[in-house]
Amino acid sequence: MEYKYNKNEKTAYQKGYRVTKEGIVIGKKKNPVGWLHTNGYRRFKIRDHEGKNRNVGVHRLQAYQKYGEKLYQEGYMVRHLDNDCTNNHYDNIDIGTASQNAHDVESERRKERAIHASSFIKKHNHEEVKAFHEKYGSYKKTMEHFNISSKGTLSYILNKES
Structure with missing residues (x-):
């Protein structure tokens, strides 16, 4: 290409x-x-x-x-x-x-970015994101459906206590 x-x-x-x-x-x-x-x-x-x-x-x-x-x-x-x-x-x-570029960032900084990015998804939508991911079991589909740009952000939402 x-x-x-x-x-x-x-x-x-x-x-x-x-x-x-x-x-x-x-x-x-x-x-x-x-x-x-x-x-x-x-x-x-x-x-x-x-x-x-x-x-x-x-x-x-x-x-x-x-x-x-x-x-x-x-x-x-x-x-x-x-x-x-x-x-x-x-x-x-x-x-x-x-x-690889994302992993050059220290893990604490990556976590901060994920928390910040997840705050743009309304709180009530976190449950919707979790339900969608549970139904389809795919990070890629979930990220595309909710327009989430990083696996770190999705992981934070999925693992966050409600």
């Missing part, structure tokens, strides 16, 4: 941008470039082959330098092993599945 996202990091690499082992982007003129985006990730700007300005995630360029085309395998994403999206150090960047 064709990779569905842009490959701005590949273009940046071809244009001479590099990330140091410490996670600092060095531009074409050998000077540090980039800023901290409001989403928490460090970014820098390039012009693509069509002359359009494009933002590039520092973590993505670091991953491209480390793994090359493997970065674009179906189902893979860039992971910050310490879950700090500002830490683009070579040893902190890996690629893997969404499941």
Whole structure:
């Protein structure tokens, strides 16, 4: 299957941008470039082959330098092993599945996220979720039916005392 996202990091690499082992982007003129985006990730700007300005995630360029085309395998994403999206150090960047990425988060933090997400499902619906899951016995069907995005959230709802 064709990779569905842009490959701005590949273009940046071809244009001479590099990330140091410490996670600092060095531009074409050998000077540090980039800023901290409001989403928490460090970014820098390039012009693509069509002359359009494009933002590039520092973590993505670091991953491209480390793994090359493997970065674009179906189902893979860039992971910050310490879950700090500002830490683009070579040893902190890996690629893997969404499941692996979720497990990079400490278990207490995952539990906090599940509790927070489950609070958006009205209290009276928790029993409905439990009944549906008991009837069909499938995490996947239950998650799809109630639009629950993580197994952790569903697990929290199913195991929570009423």
